[in-house]
Amino acid sequence: MTLPRTLDWRPEGPSVRLLDQTRLPVAIAFVDCLTVAELIDAIRRLVVRGAPALGAVGALGVALAIAESEREGWSPAHLADTIAALRSARPTAVNLAWGVDEVLPLLPAGLPAVLAGARRLIAADEAANRLLAERGTEWILDRVRGERVNVLTHCNTGSLATTAWGTALGIVRTLSTRGRLGLVYADETRPLLQGSRLTAWELAGEGIDYRIQVDGAAASTIARGLVDVAIIGADRIARNGDTANKIGSLAVALACADAGVPFIVAAPASTLDLTTATGDGITIEQRPEAEVLHWGDAVVAPPGARAFNPAFDVTPARLIDAIVTEVGVVEPRLIADVSAIAAATPARV
């Protein structure tokens, strides 16, 4: 199965075309964003999500802003404000702002230059994913016994969360390609079910054997010895290695630490945020209560019910065995500073 592209630039309009991830796996539909306001709305509604994908969308969004500005005759100040709004459309993932910042120096050179920069960033993301997947696979195969590795993962970190291949799910793909993958336990990832809707869809497309489980099952699946390694992605990694990722990641890390199962964070170096010292400095996005209280049109709680809906949690570095990036692997228990690998990050696009 060839997956449709998660995101793309369309010369008609022009627009940023997004595969609508809120509709999967029931429907394969696209959202064409002709304006930055539409793109921001799509980002907030999670039509597109996943830290590396948001980086690509940030870069393409700058190109879209230029096109819209030229069409509408915006002042430079209005263009700058619009780009700033795009840059902060979601607070936790660092990659969105990073993607904007990567192409912003090209703004004076005009739309074609920015677009070319965004395309280089997208190509670099796929290359980074494939490289970090190789590094992660090597790290795991050096440490896990057995012919086949059973993996637990949380949320979606595949092609849909990136531009192609994936981070944590990229490692799963590489293990599979090498014939070393066993069973994948995919946490469903409430409230928006990125695991059962998106990860399962990608795994099914690859012909990989998997089981969806409720998030609450992860700890006992790990404690019962059914898993050789847990691999998650990241939305922001602080300088000391503390990692913000989809809500529920911390529970996976705690179960792994208790059971002595390796817990790995896989992310491109663009996810490292050296300006944030520890996880305490990471803003956690609060999402609408309705995401927890409703299911489509169905209400699952009593009238007037309130919900607490943080979209992310922070796993402390002490619970992480390895942070795998395309430029290197850090074991935060040994080196509580990711600056070393960040310094090796390739130059700007």
Place this chain on the structure above:
Amino acid sequence: MTLPRTLDWRPEGPSVRLLDQTRLPVAIAFVDCLTVAELIDAIRRLVVRGAPALGAVGALGVALAIAESEREGWSPAHLADTIAALRSARPTAVNLAWGVDEVLPLLPAGLPAVLAGARRLIAADEAANRLLAERGTEWILDRVRGERVNVLTHCNTGSLATTAWGTALGIVRTLSTRGRLGLVYADETRPLLQGSRLTAWELAGEGIDYRIQVDGAAASTIARGLVDVAIIGADRIARNGDTANKIGSLAVALACADAGVPFIVAAPASTLDLTTATGDGITIEQRPEAEVLHWGDAVVAPPGARAFNPAFDVTPARLIDAIVTEVGVVEPRLIADVSAIAAATPARV
């Protein structure tokens, strides 16, 4: 708000009337079980659930079996087989078998004697709940600073899970009655949402302030210091204190241990299973995959998706600060044997 009774004996029929917990909070509906087969079906479909409630249903079910046997002219062997099937309708909660066994010695004395025994058992369960809630409240108030106690709970352990008042939720009620309750974080409890559907409904009825959260949020809510104590119920407690409870409980315990937050198991002594040495001996019920893969009529996973759906997990005694029952409190880290309090269990009904 006065809650309808979770379960009741109806002389008409006769039948065991169950409040249909699969319909809450959308509808208040009842299922009248006129036969043991209907009762077993209702138990398996979770029309009634919760370990103490299952104990009461087991006792009433023996009365129903006698009535059906008299009506249908069953042989003694067929009656015995039917009662055995009821006794093992669900494998993890010990209370169902316990409830059957409690009234079985009264079988030769006939229906009125068994029914009277079942009613004594139901009255004893409510009394046990109220007493263990007092003990649990005292234990917590001795250890938690602050005027008001913020509680995290998982699944439903209230009136709906018992005959009245509740176990873990009974402690919440008693804290509230004493004016010492702060905010309650109720895990939604996938896959069947006993937290958002049932616990929230009970808390709303009591006017208690609460927030529903996805199960994956529990660890970070605890790690962020938002919770003073976590309290869960139990489906079976092994002799060493290992506790089987709704899937997701283990993750709560791990987060509490990591954060130094007390983790309490609240259950009537009928949940203690001295014949099982440790949690390794507890059978974990596997529920249908469809519970994870569907949401009502909506499919939330790709065609052909598989799920892993254990209904319970086992929290090791080393992670439990206190097991609170009506006959006493055991701190398993100090005394890894619950026999002492089990020996104090009141005599049979």
